[in-house]
Amino acid sequence: xxxxxxxxxxxxxxxxxxxxxxxxxxxxxxxxxxxxxxxxxxxxxxxxxxxxxxxxxxxxxxxxxxxxxxxxxxxxxxxxxxxxxxxxxxxxxxxxxxxxxxxxxxxxxxxxxxxxxxxxxxxxxxxxxxxxxxxxxxxxxxxxxxxxxxxxxxxxxxxxxxxxxxxxxxxxxxxxxxxxxxxxxxxxxxxxxxxxxxxxxxxxxxxxxxxxxxxxxxxxxxxxxxx
Amino acid sequence: xxxxxxxxxxxxxxxxxxxxxxxxxxxxxxxxxxxxxxxxxxxxxxxxxxxxxxxxxxxxxxxxxxxxxxxxxxxxxxxxxxxxxxxxxxxxxxxxxxxxxxxxxxxxxxxxxxxxxxxxxxxxxxxxxxxxxxxxxxxxxxxxxxxxxxxxxxxxxxxxxxxxxxxxxxxxxxxxxxxxxxxxxxxxxxxxxxxxxxxxxxxxxxxxxxxxxxxxxxxxxxxxxxxxxxxxxxxxxxxxxxxxxxxxxxxxxxxxxxxxxxxxxxxxxxxxxxxxxxxxxxxxxxxxxxxxxxxxxxxxxxxxxxxxxxxxxxxxxxxxxxxxxxxxxxxxxxxxxxxxxxxxxxxxxxxxxxxxxxxxxxxxxxxxxxxxxxxxxxxxxxxxxxxxxxxxxxxxxxxxxxxxxxxxxxxxxxxxxxxxxxxxxxxxxxxxxxxxxxxxxxxxxxxxxxxxxxxxxxxxxxxxxxxxxxxxxxxxxxxxxxxxxxxxxxxxxxxxxxxxxxxxxxxxxxxxxx
Numbered sequence: 001x002x003x004x005x006x007x008x009x010x011x012x013x014x015x016x017x018x019x020x021x022x023x024x025x026x027x028x029x030x031x032x033x034x035x036x037x038x039x040x041x042x043x044x045x046x047x048x049x050x051x052x053x054x055x056x057x058x059x060x061x062x063x064x065x066x067x068x069x070x071x072x073x074x075x076x077x078x079x080x081x082x083x084x085x086x087x088x089x090x091x092x093x094x095x096x097x098x099x100x101x102x103x104x105x106x107x108x109x110x111x112x113x114x115x116x117x118x119x120x121x122x123x124x125x126x127x128x129x130x131x132x133x134x135x136x137x138x139x140x141x142x143x144x145x146x147x148x149x150x151x152x153x154x155x156x157x158x159x160x161x162x163x164x165x166x167x168x169x170x171x172x173x174x175x176x177x178x179x180x181x182x183x184x185x186x187x188x189x190x191x192x193x194x195x196x197x198x199x200x201x202x203x204x205x206x207x208x209x210x211x212x213x214x215x216x217x218x219x220x221x222x223x224x225x226x227x
Numbered sequence: 228x229x230x231x232x233x234x235x236x237x238x239x240x241x242x243x244x245x246x247x248x249x250x251x252x253x254x255x256x257x258x259x260x261x262x263x264x265x266x267x268x269x270x271x272x273x274x275x276x277x278x279x280x281x282x283x284x285x286x287x288x289x290x291x292x293x294x295x296x297x298x299x300x301x302x303x304x305x306x307x308x309x310x311x312x313x314x315x316x317x318x319x320x321x322x323x324x325x326x327x328x329x330x331x332x333x334x335x336x337x338x339x340x341x342x343x344x345x346x347x348x349x350x351x352x353x354x355x356x357x358x359x360x361x362x363x364x365x366x367x368x369x370x371x372x373x374x375x376x377x378x379x380x381x382x383x384x385x386x387x388x389x390x391x392x393x394x395x396x397x398x399x400x401x402x403x404x405x406x407x408x409x410x411x412x413x414x415x416x417x418x419x420x421x422x423x424x425x426x427x428x429x430x431x432x433x434x435x436x437x438x439x440x441x442x443x444x445x446x447x448x449x450x451x452x453x454x455x456x457x458x459x460x461x462x463x464x465x466x467x468x469x470x471x472x473x474x475x476x477x478x479x480x481x482x483x484x485x486x487x488x489x490x491x492x493x494x495x496x497x498x499x500x501x502x503x504x505x506x507x508x509x510x511x512x513x514x515x516x517x518x519x520x521x522x523x524x525x526x527x528x529x530x531x532x533x534x535x536x537x538x539x540x541x542x543x544x545x546x547x548x549x550x551x552x553x554x555x556x557x558x559x560x561x562x563x564x565x566x567x568x569x570x571x572x573x574x575x576x577x578x579x580x581x582x583x584x585x586x587x588x589x590x591x592x593x594x595x596x597x598x599x600x601x602x603x604x605x606x607x608x609x610x611x612x613x614x615x616x617x618x619x620x621x622x623x624x625x626x627x628x629x630x631x632x633x634x635x636x637x638x639x640x641x642x643x644x645x646x647x648x649x650x651x652x653x654x655x656x657x658x659x660x661x662x663x664x665x666x667x668x669x670x671x672x673x674x675x676x677x678x679x680x681x682x683x684x685x686x687x688x689x690x691x692x693x694x695x696x697x698x699x700x701x702x703x704x705x706x707x708x709x710x711x712x713x714x715x716x717x718x719x720x721x722x723x724x725x726x727x728x729x730x731x732x733x734x735x736x737x738x739x740x741x
């Protein structure tokens with residue numbers, strides 16, 4: 001359970017912020033404005049929120065929990081999901097809340113959150129920007145998914161992989177944009193998708209599937225004994 | 228010159244009428260318009276009889292086929308999930324006597340018949356729990372899927388419990404708004420016949436004369452077209468199935484958090500049985516009984532005893548439900564669907580599935596012209612007779628396997644003259660070899676698959692002789708299937724949400740279509 005507290009200089013004036021961990025989980029939520037950057041290094045797929053059944057998009061860094069085949073943000077061409085950048089911080093209405101128990105917060109190490117005048121320091125200002133981008137990005141992603149759902153353009157995709165050591169992986173519960181469906185949309189809908197920027201997002205996602213075999217190759221390489 | 232069939236007129240607007248309208252209109256969607264019409268004539272005053280609120284999993288594909296959203300169905304029809312039926316006190320009548328008839332097939336059913344293997348083990352496990360997870364899921368009050376499962380898809384096979392009145396209204400809106408069915412609110416004053424005897428039109432005070440090429444009689448017990456107009460007699464089967472009365476009551480929950488049962492609960496009484504169906508906002512409970520064996524007063528006392536304090540002042544509605552069906556279902560240019568075709572006690576929720584199967588048959592084989600209609604009618608009648616016969620056999624099976632002798636009703640049910648010959652033959656056969664899906668039940672779209680017979684037979688303690696030597700060839704596969712079932716059972720029990728919780732989420736968030 002996170003220990004959530006509304007961020008304020010009186011209580012948290014002494015707190016410092018460590019850098020966000022570079023290790024990433026195998027599947028991280030990504031927002032529509034990040035799709036282009038993400039698609040240059042990894043597959044973007046939809047999956048369902050187990051609580052609501054609603055779709056969200058995620059960047060795949062590995063094929064199973066605990067596996068990150070794409071290393072640090074530098075290895076990913078600088079791509080670092082907003083959801084990882086904001087670790088430890090949450091939006092509560094218009095305020096910022098923090099998980100006081102998160103490892104990023106320290107009293108001795110890292111950059112101070114506030115300056116002596118109790119104003120946000122550089123690190124906190126960056127977080128504020130990130131949270132603003134997330135807020136906007138969530139709305140944008142929501143409208144994108146709503147449009148795809150209404151046009152029935154989301155389809156399940158089963159990914160089956162076979163590795164040289166004989167290991168087989170079948171990934172389920174993943175979805176992508178249906179290119180066949182996209183080709184069949186009526187002209188009016190096609191123009192609407194194009195004007196809203198949804199068409200570009202759809203092709204980014206569909207194109208990013210090409211990253212799956214690349215990820216599989218990386219996995220083969222990383223599993224070779226070090227020479 | 229051929230006489231084309233282009234205008235379908237359905238009379239009666241209950242579940243039967245609207246489901247039939249939806250299935251026909253959806254199948255012929257491409258040509259719906261001025262040249263092909265589906266009209267439903269519904270009396271503005273006749274109340275709808277809720278013919279029981281249980282369904283079969285076929286309703287999932289029927290709803291998907293007519294293009295409704297399962298989310299909207301849950302939101303508008305007071306629907307809940309059904310994973311089978313729990314039969315209590317049918318075998319011995321003791322307080323702890325029960326078995327399940329679940330909707331999932333026994334493990335590896337297409338590959339091997341687990342019955343003889345289960346019998347040979349004789350390890351005290353119920354047949355249902357040995358071969359299928361669903362009884363345990365029902366015991367735990369779990370739903371058959373999660374909020375992340377797509378519409379109409381299942382983790383564990385399921386059908387629905389629903390409010391029949393709301394369901395008819397839901398279908399009506401969909402049929403009229405999305406499928407182009409024309410609704411006419413009018414009373415049928417007179418049915419006009421052509422010289423040859425076909426139905427030509429209906430005369431109504433509100434909408435004048437309504438002509439059609441094919442008429443579907445969905446007027447309920449009244450059977451206005453098939454019975455009153457065309458004179459097709461009703462064939463009773465009260466000599467096989469004794470129940471002919473029902474007392475129905477709606478029971479509110481103690482609180483909004485009370486768990487919803489995910490199975491129909493059917494509890495045997497002295498001269499019939501009580502159904503108990505959980506909907507999100509209430510339970511539908513009713514006593515089906517034989518008026519030849521007990522009085523209405525005694526039947527009501529048994530119902531009130533069953534309900535306990537929860538049912539003290541609730542009003543009870545009495546229904547007369549003669550068991551039987553029309554001698555012919557499709558005569559000339561008129562076909563009967565729903566109660567107009569017949570009625571059987573709702574022991575295995577056969578009413579709505581029969582409507583679906585009939586509607587599908589009509590929609591798929593819809594005669595192109597009057598000249599071929601009699602051929603299609605003959606096929607329809609053969610298939611539908613077969614189906615009613617099999618349902619009657621299957622319902623009777625529940626009664627003939629009883630060991631109860633505590634009342635005349637149960638004793639009379641065992642009299643050989645009340646048991647159809649075909650069922651007697653099958654019981655003889657099954658005492659030597661157990662039913663499986665190749666034998667006997669060979670029709671496409673069989674109402675009850677061989678698995679259903681297995682669950683009822685071995686749930687009620689029926690024994691088939693087993694020759695261990697004959698089993699050894701399959702022993703390893705059977706072993707594996709039983710083990711897989713145990714694993715699957717635990718996995719599902721750990722992963723499925725509570726029934727009420729899932730319905731709340733469906734109403735709040737909706738399900739995805741993929």
